[in-house]
Amino acid sequence: MGSEVFDEEHSYISGMALAQNSLNAAVQNRKTLRLRAFSCIGLITLACLNARADTGLEEARSSVSEWVAVEKLISEERSDWNAESVIIADMLDLLEQEKTSLVERIELAKNATSEADEKRSSLVEQREEFIEAMDFLGSQVGKLEQMIVALHAKFPPPLQEEVSISFNRIPKADVESRLSLSQRLQTIVVVLSQADKFNGGVQVVSKIQELDSGPAEVDILYFGLGGAFFQDKSGKYAGVGYPGTAGWEWKETPESASAISDLFAVYQGTTEAEFVRLPVNIR
Numbered sequence: 001m002g003s004e005v006f007d008e009e010h011s012y013i014s015g016m017a018l019a020q021n022s023l024n025a026a027v028q029n030r031k032t033l034r035l036r037a038f039s040c041i042g043l044i045t046l047a048c049l050n051a052r053a054d055t056g057l058e059e060a061r062s063s064v065s066e067w068v069a070v071e072k073l074i075s076e077e078r079s080d081w082n083a084e085s086v087i088i089a090d091m092l093d094l095l096e097q098e099k100t101s102l103v104e105r106i107e108l109a110k111n112a113t114s115e116a117d118e119k120r121s122s123l124v125e126q127r128e129e130f131i132e133a134m135d136f137l138g139s140q141v142g143k144l145e146q147m148i149v150a151l152h153a154k155f156p157p158p159l160q161e162e163v164s165i166s167f168n169r170i171p172k173a174d175v176e177s178r179l180s181l182s183q184r185l186q187t188i189v190v191v192l193s194q195a196d197k198f199n200g201g202v203q204v205v206s207k208i209q210e211l212d213s214g215p216a217e218v219d220i221l222y223f224g225l226g227g228a229f230f231q232d233k234s235g236k237y238a239g240v241g242y243p244g245t246a247g248w249e250w251k252e253t254p255e256s257a258s259a260i261s262d263l264f265a266v267y268q269g270t271t272e273a274e275f276v277r278l279p280v281n282i283r
Contacts (some may be wrong), residue, residue, distance in 0.1 A: 016061035138181055144188050145170045151195075156222050158205050159198045166190045201226040204267065209251055211237060221267060229278065235261045240279055253279050 050121035150161065152167055160167075169187045171177035179182060202223055209230060210220040216237055220230040228241040230250065241250045253260075256279050263278060265271040 014154075044219070071181065087239050097262070107187065112274075134181060140182060141188065142185050145184065146173060148188060148191055149173075153224070155195065156198070156225065156228065156248060157207075158203060159195060162198070163194050165189045166194075193224065198222075199226075202267070204264075209250060211239070211250065219264065221264060229260045229263055231257065231260050231264060 009221045019273060148167070148170060152163075155163070166187050169179065170184075170191075171179075179187070202221065204219055206217065206219050208215050209220070211218075216232050218226050218230045218232045218237070220241065222228040225243070228248075231238040235257060237252060238254070238260040239250060239252040240256075241248050243249075259276050259278055262271070262274070263265070263275050266273050266276065
């Protein structure tokens with residue numbers, strides 16, 4: 001826009017100079033014609049006074065013819081001048097209008113530049129705030145990742161399997177991640193959401209469990225993240241499970257086998273709901 005304003009200003013100055021030159025040329029032509037007219041009149045007068053009788057009439061006629069030609073030329077020049085003066089006046093009016101438009105556009109350009117500077121300053125401030133927020137968030141995301149790594153060992157095995165894909169995306173301590181900050185934060189949200197969902201319900205899974213008496217296929221009923229009860233298919237082996245420092249720990253409780261069997265029956269709907277006394281390990 002600055003280049004366009006410069007071109008318009010240069011065009012305006014050139015137009016003003018052209019109009020001024022035309023005006024000066026017309027004035028100079030008019031002066032020249034007047035001088036020529038006066039000279040002719042003087043010559044005619046002098047010729048008439050000094051003319052001889054035999055040539056006076058012819059010289060007078062010649063002088064009159066020249067005077068008539070000069071007057072005709074003066075009339076034509078006056079007519080041309082009137083026409084040119086109108087054109088020059090129109091050009092001056094047009095240039096004045098262009099000048100006014102140019103001044104307005106210059107003011108608009110100044111205002112636009114001022115607004116752009118204000119927006120630029122505002123964006124720079126927002127960028128600085130964003131960088132500070134991202135730095136703070138980055139440090140907090142790193143702490144949350146390490147907390148999840150520590151909690152992962154205490155997740156029930158079924159939950160560990162559910163979050164395995166997301167958990168494997170969490171970088172190890174002191175290892176730079178290739179993921180963006182938003183991707184790392186999304187991973188944390190996914191893991192915590194799945195853990196919260198698991199903790200809010202009751203789930204039953206079957207698996208081969210390593211017991212004190214040896215490996216056996218058991219059904220495990222998880223009560224959220226806090227504990228679980230298990231029994232084998234025959235109901236002979238039963239016990240409890242709870243999160244430990246190095247993972248989940250399982251303990252047989254033969255004395256609670258009957259109560260645990262009643263718990264599974266209530267969960268499966270094969271018996272009416274009732275209160276069941278169960279062993280609980282609180283840590």
